[in-house]
Amino acid sequence: MKSTFLAAPIALALAAGLAAQDRVTVFRGAQVHPISAAPIQNGVVVVAGGRIVAVGGADTKVPEGAQVVDCTGKFLTPGLVDAGTTLGVAGQDLNEQGEEVTPHLRVIDALDPTDPRLSRARRGGVTTVQVNPGNRNVVGGLGAVIKTAGDTVAEMLVQDESGLRLTMGSEPSSGNRAIRGGTPVGIYYRRPTTRMGVVWEARKAFYDAIAYQDQKTVPEGDPEMTGFDPGMEVLVRALRGEVTVRTTARAEQDIRTAIRLAEEFGYKTMVEEATEAWRVVDDLAAAGIPVLVAAPSRSDAPEGADVRYHTLNLLAKKDVPFAICTGADEGSLGLANEAMFAVRHGLPHDRALRAVTLDAARMIGVEDRVGSLAPGLEADLVIWSGDPLSPTSTAEAVYIRGQEVTP
């Protein structure tokens, strides 16, 4: 891909005298993987004002006086995108256990920019992450998309509300105890206690949301019912398709339930941590539901779900959109290494790389900002010592919005 887009804004910026962050930087000599286009040997990436202004071959026009970063012998990719994590949120802050259905909670209120796991991700070349609340509630709350560097949440923020977490299976009921006589003193005396109960809580939440919505449309509605309910507002937005429901479902039966519930209420969903997606691949393809597969390096999964190495290959073959994420176990290997395991298990290299960049960005709706290298996109770049999906490679430098970030 050759770009002649050496834009007027640069010339203007040069003329105006550049602030440090507006300096034009040229990355030269690397094997460039734009993801949205074929790899370029000895490529050139031009960055100004925190954005990419050109991506092309060695003959790409470069403004005079630009700062040149020599990347000869290196690999250059977009910053990796992890579409499913709990990074930046302390373990005890993941699950608000006062209620089972908490759609109004927002994960950004618990984000800690100094979480060392964020710098760990950054060291591994990950620049954008979806952060989710935990899986202990049936409806856990709203996630967010953030960059992995920044002093404040505001600085890091890409999307303050991204995806509503819904959890199938036994996790929301695990540890719950039914009240059988005695006094319900602990919070663990709560429902649901079974898979049926979990699904019912979800279904009831959406029934309530439909009723809430209906009441609001009645001019003389019951004031008790039409009072503002922030949780219901979120569920209504999900029903309208404005918020994607991220359904965690690992075992086959739970994935089928996830599909069924989405069809029943007509909301948009993706299946997260879909360990047994290999068993349901045709249904997922038919329903057009995207899938997030966590940590292909793992040989076991919660809920006793059966791990299979060919899961991603099968999803690719059946055209089910998917991304690879680190999931709830983000500490393990890092995203690039998880993609490496996907290649070990037979997924084509370019597809695996896409599953942790562009496809992951698409999954969380930020592909117009990050996930590939093209003019106009944010300049999140990683310079790798070698093939990013090789176990002997390291991320040597990481740039977010054109600024090199310290690991």
Place this chain on the structure above:
Amino acid sequence: MMTRFTRPLALAVTALVAPVAAQDLVAVRAGKVLTGTGATMENAVVLIENGRITAVGSDIEVPWNAKVIDATGKIVAPTYVLAHTPGGLSGGNEMMQNVPFLTVQDSIDPSSLFFEEALRNGIGTAHVIPGNATLIGGQGMVVRPFGKTVEDMTVVDRGGIKLSLASGRGGSRMAQMRKLRNALDEAVRLRADLARKKEEFDAEKAAGAIAEDKDFEEKADKTKQPVIDLVEQKITGFLYVPSAAEVPEVARMVEKYGVRLVLVLGPRCYKAADQLRELNLPIVLDENAIEYTERDPETGEETVVCQAKILADAGIEFAIGVSESGRSAERYPWWQMATMVRHGVDPATAMRALTTVPARILGVDAEFGSIEVGKVANLQVLTGSPLAATTWVETVLLEGEVAYERSKDQRLQLLFGGSEGEK
């Protein structure tokens, strides 16, 4: 034919391997042979007779009656040697802390997934020994991950004895050190006591108080004998050292008791690299001790430390371990070696840490660890570079016999979806 390994790890042990019905002649045609001694040969043949390598080279004629293993276009390397692993045991440590009399022979489970996974990943020899959460944990043995019984698997029936400086079960470091010294002191005392009694016996015999045909028969308490063997250098201690803070105690132990030690290093020993070099003891980096993330307790900042690189730079040779857990990437030899290479250790050093160095540590380097004439034919056929994530072990030969073939690996096929996966 019986393959015999005559270099014992410690005592004068009858080292043995159960005989396999070795086909007399096997020829492996390799795209490339990594001998493990640093040499690489393209388009070479490895000739095996009765389980031993009789010729390696590119100009070797394959005898008409040889069974040919076609590894053209592939890489042939020695199988890996683990100098220290608690894998394959049902329970790596006894709750009691001072149990020198235990042996893994009673705990090894031949059908353990660990051995299956080890073979699948090209491991041909493993020193199985109790885990690190102990004081004196018992004795290990060297096995191959192949066979239906412990006897089938045995390579050297008495390996090293496990010692640990990690304060287990909630104890303190000082208590752990004190207890270990006490155990060694006791062994020294028992040994001296026995020597004195023997002396008295001999004197009495010389004086005619004891009949001529009587011999001194008193023996030490059997439960203490392995520690006496340790202070007599009849068995090697595999001493777990959790951090740099315990390294000075290692020096004291060697000086005071004259014990023969192999150090199994935990992740926080790199700060003692200079002392370790001076000690000049054989070193095994535990499975989690290659790369280590250190967190500054004040600032919370994390630094990734590659202990293997620091030791290699200090001129210290070492073997490495792999995880016995089926869950972590650290169970893969390629990942462990690649982790070192990622931090700048040269690939040959990485490879040696799983071949020639551990073989030497175990005293079986005349038999295992490299592809050389005269050595036991423990070979693996790899689909690519031993450091690449995309490489799979295609075939494993143990003593010249095929012990593993990927095409017949049912569990692996299941993980790839079996026949479903082909669709």
